[in-house]
Amino acid sequence: MIRRMLTPLLLLLFIAHQPGFSHTAKTSGIQRDPAAKTITITVPDKNLSITIDYSAGYVIKQLKIKGQNVLSSNGIYTGIKTKKGTFSSAERAQNVRLTEKDGEITLSGLVYGDGTIAVSETWKFKVTGDKIHWNITRAYNTDAELEETAFPQYNFTDLNVWKGGILDNGGMVWCKYLKQVNDTYGVHTGGVTFWNAETGNALRISTKPDDGHTVASKYSHSLQNEFTATQLVTDSTLNQRYDLNRFVGQKADVFAPFKVKKGIVKVDIDLQYINYFAAYSRGSLPGIDATAVRELLNTTGRYGVVDNNIIGANGWLTNWKCLHEPFFAQIGMAVDDKNYTQNMSATLNQERDEAMLADGRVLSRWHNAAGDEIPGTYNFKTGYYEAMWGYTIDSQTGYVINASEQFDLNGDIAWLKSHQISCEKALDWLIKRDANHNGIFEMLNNNIAEKKASDWLDIVWASYENSFVNAQMYEALNLWANCESVLGNREKSAYYAAIAARLKTAFNKPIQDGGFWSPEKRQYVYWRDNDGSVHGDNLVTPVNFAAIAFGICDDKERIAQILDQIETRAVKENLFHWPLCFDSFTKEEVSGGNWPFPKYENGDIFPTWGYLGIRAYANYDKGIALKYINNLLQQYKKDGLSSQRYLRGTQLGAGEDILAGISTSITALYRDIYGIRPKWNRMGIEPNMSASLNGTEFSYTLRDTVYQLNLNVNNYTMSSGGFSITSKESFGANKTGNQLTFYPGNKDAMLLQIAAKTADRINMQVNSWQPNAFSWTITTPNSYQFTLKGLQPGSLYELQINNQMQKIKAGNDGSLTIKKVCRDATKFLIKIAV
Incomplete structure (x- = not known):
């Protein structure tokens, strides 16, 4: 027998493969440590890597963005929750196997669960370009009902790792509003881009379940003060556990229990580093704080997306959406995200199908639970209802304005055609309200003695002939007349245009002749009761701005009188934005909650209607328009514009709601200054x-x-x-x-x-x-x-x-x-x- 001496290389390989030897090998982005039972996968540019620990089940222990781990010690895992307990992939397992073929890593052999259900899972990973592709294949051994599932759950270090996450339905999760332990926001979509506004680092998670399954997500503040993102892959769309709540305070179980079937469920996940500053750049904006624009639109602007099919302005914290707001499509124009646009189209579809009554009346609100409604109007299945403060008639105009402007964004004639009958019904419902045939359309309430509202200012008793609603009606009629023309119905187009022209004539008459113009006060008054008494001559800004912005007032002398007067008053008080009114309503004209002046809708600052002011000033004095745009951006840098309103005296934020409509002065920057005016065909x-x-x-x-x-x-x-x-x-x-x-x-x-x-x-x-x-x-x-x-x-x-x-x-x-x-x-x- 001839003995041969091993070369140094062969000797090293021989020793390395002996039992108990630990080594680290690195091949094309994959680093293995068999002794520690970990494997690290890194994309070529090294901006993203994950480390998987398979020593006791499966868990991704680290996810590094540019070398920084963003996960807590809990990492990323999968799991289920039954009535008996919680079980996860991080549990100790006896038969975990790791294999590698053609650059794909496979983990198999994991089984977890209890005596009633067992889950077996296989994880596969592969680098594809700048992404790490992750496939999870799960097999249930029996039919069962689950309380929850993690498919998977991402456990980030804390709520400061990311400012928030941009969702692939156009919305966002804002980490700072998951304030209390177990505060949870649940939404029916899977894709998300988490971002850090200081570093510009972002993590995009793209999730695609296999055919026949759907994905939802919940974002929560954990018991360990982590920020957690949990994805749920199920056979059908999940219901809410608590009424229709998308957000629940101090409860982690936002979704209702659901059934799973015996068999296999798969999901494909792409993890990707994103340069947030580049991907969401607003370009070069001389004279404008582009960073504040970007952050405002990605937070406040998107916050109004409550869920799929529910885009509003009150947003997901309070689970509210007002249909009597006409600016949601305009917000989408400025946000410039096709996911928002698609969701807005779906939102209007749902409102057409669920929020419109047979006679054409558009219900004014959506909420997660009853309690805010006119008795008997709340639909517990859909969440739509009439507001308890009165029939807010601007839901008729809001639906039509949003549908018309949405068509210019989606360019879908078939979609517009599907809204033709409903838009006509909404307009015709209000057209029939002109009982005295004077060209002005009446509300359902007749006078202030009824103590009911008729528009967005819902605790101001605007009645009968309401100039704010009629100005919006003028805009709705003209926008829809153009849509009828596109649809080839020139007769209907001419009909609505003629009604708009008649309304314009009546609207602009002096108050003594039945119109809304007050020569003495040099402003448009708010409303006229059925007894002929005139109310709201206290320089109500949304009323006067709407008249100019929507073009129902095109008299240059009147425009100058109104806008000069408003600017003089605003400068005198050094206001950063416009209040709802400059002087007080009378006590009889408002709810007691508005007293003493200035308070709430009787004089506080509501930037929600800022776009009307910007549009009104843009063609009169661009300098004034730009001043208020920059004021709002400056305010965003101070407090995130996450308030319902600002107090007139202190100009500090107040109110429980966060109104996404506060972003509209910046949407007007795009529409009325930069002039972004998409049309359906160009x-x-x-x-x-x-x-x-x-x-x-x-x-x-x-x-x-x-x-x-x-x-x-x-x-x-x-x-x-x-x-x-x-x-x-x-x-x-x-x-x-x-x-x-x-x-x-x-x-x-x-x-x-x-x-x-x-x-x-x-x-x-x-x-x-x-x-x-x-x-x-x-x-x-x-x-x-x-x-x-x-x-x-x-x-x-x-x-x-x-x-x-x-x-x-x-x-x-x-x-x-x-x-x-x-x-x-x-x-x-x-x-x-x-």
């Missing part, structure tokens, strides 16, 4: 810029197309992957295939279609666009066909291409077509022939 911009904002640049995503916007005074550029347009004036644009469509003024009256021979980028400079003269320059070479629509039918025009002139006649349909091969920059000018 992206539109109608900027109202100031010099201090020059150089504003940000991206905006509409229906999965990313647009880059560069905004300066009278110089606006919109670009995407397929085109770029620069103009001095407002416009809209859409590119489909090889065709770019340009909408001057972002209106539908005229359009220019540019069809290119190839799918190359189209760059266009709009030189000028006047009523009878239109000029643009194409700077990208291609063979083009230009079709201009909306001209005077049959009229003769002069066409100038660079220095070449010719005459061209518009067709009987008001269109003309030009074909041109552009080899370099080519200027076009079309003007009416003299």
Whole structure:
């Protein structure tokens, strides 16, 4: 026998594989420690890693973001809770096996449970790009009823690791509001992006159950003061345990018990590091605190999402949503998250199906439990009801305004068609309220003696002819008239537009002639009782702002009188935002809770209606509009804007509710200053810029197309992957295939279609666009066909291409077509022939 000496390498390998030898091996992002029974998986850029401990069951002991562990000692595990006890994957197991194949790690052999049910689980991990993919396969050995399940549960160190989590239904969990042990928020969605606003580190968890199953999540403050995120994968949608509560105080069991079936359930989870500052950047916003904008919209703006199908403004802490608020779609426009947009569409679907009565009346509120309703109106199954303070009629207008503006975001004609009958019913319900046929629509309450409300200011006894509701009705009628036109119903469109015009005339009459204008006070009064008495001439800001913002008042002298008066009063008191009214209502006009002045709805500051003020001032004095936008951002930096209102005397936050509507002054920044005006068939911009904002640049995503916007005074550029347009004036644009469509003024009256021979980028400079003269320059070479629509039918025009002139006649349909091969920059000018 010949004895051979082992080489040093073979000797090392021989020793390493002997029993009891502990070593660490590292291969392509996987680090193993067989002795400690741990395995660490790291993505290539090292921004994310997890360490799995399989020494006593399965548990992820560490999850590191840029090297920092964010988990408590409990880590991440799975489990179930029955009436007999709680069982988890972290329990000691005898037969755990670890295998590896093609870069995939598999843990198997775990069984946990009790005598009534046993759960066996297999975990698999694999690095995919910058993500760690985690598959959990669970088998139940019998049918059973469970109290809860962790599928899995993430146990973070404390409530300060993350500021919050952005949910994939457009909402958010705000960690600081899980104040007490076991405070819990439960929501019917699985995906979440947790973020730290100081470091910019974020963790995205994407969860997808297998077919036939659904996912929910609960976020809680644990007994160990951890922040926990638990995902529940079940056969059907979970019910709430306590009434319809999504948030429960000091109770961890927010969801009702549920049944599971014998068999297998799978879930796929992707863990991913996100650079929060980059992913949620608001761009470069000169003159505006972009960080405060980002944080405000990701917290206060999103907070109103209570759950799937319930987007409101009171939010999930108090489990409330008011349908008589018309700004939820506008908030979605500014938040710019397709998940919010999709959820808002679903919310309006649910309200159409569950909150509208047969006669067209839209119930005014949703709440988790009875107690706030007019007796007999609360639906214990759906949660919708009429508010105890009175029939708040602005739920009619709120539904229509939100549906109309939502259509411009989702661009879904079939969706709009599904709301046509319900929107018509909602409007017609209120139109029938004009009993005296004077063009103004009456409320259900007649006078202040009834001590009932009729709109959002629910403990002010606005009655009979209410100017605030009628101003909203004017907006709803005009928005819906446009929707009817899109749907091809021009007769109905003209009908609603005519009613709006009649309302405008009646609204603007002096109070002595039956209107709402007070020449003496230089303001619009709030309401008129059925006995003819006039009330609310105490400079009620949402009333007067709504009249201007919605365009029912377009008299320049009146606008100046109102806005100058409001600004003088606000400056005199050094108010950071506008109060609901500057002077006091009379005692007879309000609930006792509003007394003495200023108190609550009788004089406190409610920024919820800020967007009306910004919209009103934007076209009158942009400097004032920007001042209040910046004031609100400054206030956010002080207190997070997490209040219901601000006290008039101290300007400190107060009230149990957190109103997501407080964000509307910032949504108005996007709509009325930056001019973000999406339309159902295009992206539109109608900027109202100031010099201090020059150089504003940000991206905006509409229906999965990313647009880059560069905004300066009278110089606006919109670009995407397929085109770029620069103009001095407002416009809209859409590119489909090889065709770019340009909408001057972002209106539908005229359009220019540019069809290119190839799918190359189209760059266009709009030189000028006047009523009878239109000029643009194409700077990208291609063979083009230009079709201009909306001209005077049959009229003769002069066409100038660079220095070449010719005459061209518009067709009987008001269109003309030009074909041109552009080899370099080519200027076009079309003007009416003299």
